[in-house]
Amino acid sequence: MSTEPGARRRGVAETTAAIERATVELVLEHGYDGVTVDMICRAAGVSQRTFFNHFKTKDAALLGPDLPRIDERAAREFIVSDGPLLAEAVGLVRIDPSKLPGDAGLMARRIRAISGNPLLMARQMERLAEIEGELREIVELRLRQQALRAGADEAELAAIPDEAEITTHLLAGVMRYVGLTWSRRAEQGAPPPDGAEVADVLGRVLRKLA
Amino acid sequence: MSTEPGARRRGVAETTAAIERATVELVLEHGYDGVTVDMICRAAGVSQRTFFNHFKTKDAALLGPDLPRIDERAAREFIVSDGPLLAEAVGLVRIDPSKLPGDAGLMARRIRAISGNPLLMARQMERLAEIEGELREIVELRLRQQALRAGADEAELAAIPDEAEITTHLLAGVMRYVGLTWSRRAEQGAPPPDGAEVADVLGRVLRKLA
DNA sequence: ACATCCTAATGCAGTGACTGCAAGTATTGA
DNA sequence: TCAATACTTGCAGTCACTGCATTAGGATGT
Numbered sequence: 503m504s505t506e507p508g509a510r511r512r513g514v515a516e517t518t519a520a521i522e523r524a525t526v527e528l529v530l531e532h533g534y535d536g537v538t539v540d541m542i543c544r545a546a547g548v549s550q551r552t553f554f555n556h557f558k559t560k561d562a563a564l565l566g567p568d569l570p571r572i573d574e575r576a577a578r579e580f581i582v583s584d585g586p587l588l589a590e591a592v593g594l595v596r597i598d599p600s601k602l603p604g605d606a607g608l609m610a611r612r613i614r615a616i617s618g619n620p621l622l623m624a625r626q627m628e629r630l631a632e633i634e635g636e637l638r639e640i641v642e643l644r645l646r647q648q649a650l651r652a653g654a655d656e657a658e659l660a661a662i663p664d665e666a667e668i669t670t671h672l673l674a675g676v677m678r679y680v681g682l683t684w685s686r687r688a689e690q691g692a693p694p695p696d697g698a699e700v701a702d703v704l705g706r707v708l709r710k711l712a
Numbered sequence: 713m714s715t716e717p718g719a720r721r722r723g724v725a726e727t728t729a730a731i732e733r734a735t736v737e738l739v740l741e742h743g744y745d746g747v748t749v750d751m752i753c754r755a756a757g758v759s760q761r762t763f764f765n766h767f768k769t770k771d772a773a774l775l776g777p778d779l780p781r782i783d784e785r786a787a788r789e790f791i792v793s794d795g796p797l798l799a800e801a802v803g804l805v806r807i808d809p810s811k812l813p814g815d816a817g818l819m820a821r822r823i824r825a826i827s828g829n830p831l832l833m834a835r836q837m838e839r840l841a842e843i844e845g846e847l848r849e850i851v852e853l854r855l856r857q858q859a860l861r862a863g864a865d866e867a868e869l870a871a872i873p874d875e876a877e878i879t880t881h882l883l884a885g886v887m888r889y890v891g892l893t894w895s896r897r898a899e900q901g902a903p904p905p906d907g908a909e910v911a912d913v914l915g916r917v918l919r920k921l922a
Numbered sequence: 923a924c925a926t927c928c929t930a931a932t933g934c935a936g937t938g939a940c941t942g943c944a945a946g947t948a949t950t951g952a
Numbered sequence: 953t954c955a956a957t958a959c960t961t962g963c964a965g966t967c968a969c970t971g972c973a974t975t976a977g978g979a980t981g982t
Contacts, residue, residue, distance in 0.1 A: 514959075538938065549961050554940065587921050624838045645920070665917050668889045672917070675885030679878045707875050707882070708921055710855070711797050724930070748967065759932050764969065 518556050520546045523608060525563040529615040534564070534622060561625050564615060570595050570629065572636050581644045588708070589701035591673050592680055594640065595633070617686070627678055634670055641673070642666035676704065728766050730756045735773040736818060739825040744774070744832060771835055774825060780805050780839060782846050791854045798918070799911035801883050802890055804850065805843070827896070837888055844880055851883070852876035886914065 512520075524545035528537045539560055543550050557563040576594050583590055616622045645662050684694045722730075734755035738747045749770055753760050767773040786804050793800055826832045855872050893905050 512959095517959080539940085540938085550940090551962070552960055555960075558940090560939070621838075624841055648920075661913075661916070664913055665920070668886070668913055668917055669921070671885035671889040671892075672882050672921075673885070674888070675881035675883070676878070678884070679881040682877075682881075703871075703874055703878055706871070707878050708918065710858075710875070711879070711882075711918055722930095727930080749969085750967085760969090761933070762931050765931075768969090770968070 514556075517546075517548060517552070521548065521553060521556055521563055522566065522612075525560075526608060526612050526615050529564055530611060530618075534615075534619050561622070564612065564622065565626055565629070566612065570633055572633060572640070577640050581640060581647060583644070584648070586701055586705060586708075587641075587644070587669065588673060588676050589697065589704050591637075591641070592676060592700055593697055594637065595630075595677060613684075617682075623682070626681070627674075630674060630677060634674060637673065638666055638670040641669050645669070676700070724766075727756075727758060727762070731758065731763060731766055731773055732776065732822075733818060735770075736822050736825050739774055740821060740828075744825075744829050771832070774822065774832070775836055775839070776822065780843055782843060782850070787850050791850060791857060793854070794858070796911055796915060796918075797851075797854070797879065798883060798886050799907065799914050801847075801851070802886060802910055803907060804847065805840075805887060823894075833892070836891070837884075840884060840887060844884060847883065848876055848880040851879050855879070886910070 521542065524542050525537070528541055528545060532541075539550055539553055542560075542563065543553050546553075553563070572594055580590055580594055616626060642662060645666055646659070649658055649662060680695060680700055687694055731752065734752050735747070738751055738755060742751075749760055749763055752770075752773065753763050756763075763773070782804055790800055790804055826836060852872060855876055856869070859868055859872060890905060890910055897903065897905065
């Protein structure tokens with residue numbers, strides 16, 4: 503169709519990566535609203551239609567295609583654990599590292615691009631909401647476990663779903679905090695917060711709140 | 713221009729209200745994605761340009777133009793209070809009741825329309841994020857007050873901003889929970905949750921988490 | 923009564939995100 | 953070598969949204 507070797511000049515993964523890279527670079531340079539899909543397409547050497555074949559939305563090209571997932575093994579440990587719930591729960595959400603080794607730099611630049619725009623942060627958080635249901639179930643399982651071990655009565659058991667729900671929402675708050683701190687540190691080249699550090703702040707705060 | 717008495721045939725408020733009503737009704741009937749701005753305009757008897765003069769986005773016409781605001785007086789009480797922080801903080805966010813008396817039914821229908829769509833719920837929550845900064849400041853003031861009263865040392869004072877931040881995020885979680893429960897109840901004609909009820913669940917949960 | 927100003931409403935033309943459909947071409951497997 | 957398959961593309965169209973220029977009523981001042 504074109505003079506170029508039209509189709510299949512590279513694998514799917516390569517095309518996707520090219521689009522991602524172009525998106526991140528352009529957004530860093532011009533800001534999210536200063537970049538059009540057409541600009542990305544030109545930079546990545548693909549048609550607009552191809553862009554939308556690879557990414558559902560312009561957002562997705564910047565945020566990356568990977569939705570957060572729950573780490574199955576961590577979930578099993580979590581359910582039977584007796585430690586600080588919120589702090590431990592943070593470990594449940596795994597940021598898929600399969601992309602990192604190939605392009606660690608891209609990830610860092612992407613974070614800078616995203617954190618520059620509050621709207622995008624919010625969009626990122628919407629994605630987190632997609633696994634909230636799963637999270638709720640796990641939390642409920644754990645609460646039930648503990649209640650049974652403690653010999654709870656029926657009324658206490660009946661209250662668990664509600665408690666699991668609110669806990670999940672609290673958890674979402676914590677994760678937002680972690681994500682924010684994470685990107686803030688990344689901007690300054692500082693190491694990301696580890697579980698212990700989060701648990702520390704969280705523990706102090708919870709003591710004040712209760 | 714048209715055969716109709718072109719402009720100024722009703723006050724601003726009336727036009728705005730007409731658009732809001734048309735939007736809610738149409739969304740209830742066809743779902744958010746099944747409704748176009750043009751449909752709303754036809755139903756409300758205005759041009760598309762007028763629609764966008766009254767509302768920045770299609771969302772806004774459904775969610776209502778009122779952003780959540782902080783209740784100043786409640787904030788002052790909150791800062792010096794010593795009660796359960798999270799539960800009390802819920803009272804800070806005021807849902808502007810100035811719209812309700814005129815059209816209580818519309819509000820109920822609007823809630824139904826919004827809660828039917830998870831995306832819209834999320835969008836609604838984004839609005840909450842807009843006052844998060846304000847909220848953070850208030851929380852920080854309160855934490856500082858309490859720390860001073862307790863005779864805290866420098867290290868403890870230095871930790872306060874971080875604690876305020878995470879608390880705000882936790883608070884956002886609680887408010888999401890309240891909003892969700894609220895709309896869920898509204899759907900079934902049940903009374904909305906009051907502060908005491910929220911405080912109750914919250915208290916129990918926090919005791920388990922700490 | 924008349925000119926004036928202001929405001930709400932409108933038309934129009936354009937941009938940008940996104941979709942469905944119908945090809946076309948390179949790669950793969952039989 | 954032929955055919956199924958996988959990627960890619962162009963094209964036409966929809967929809968949200970914006971800027972600009974224009975028009976029509978109403979309110980105001982003299």
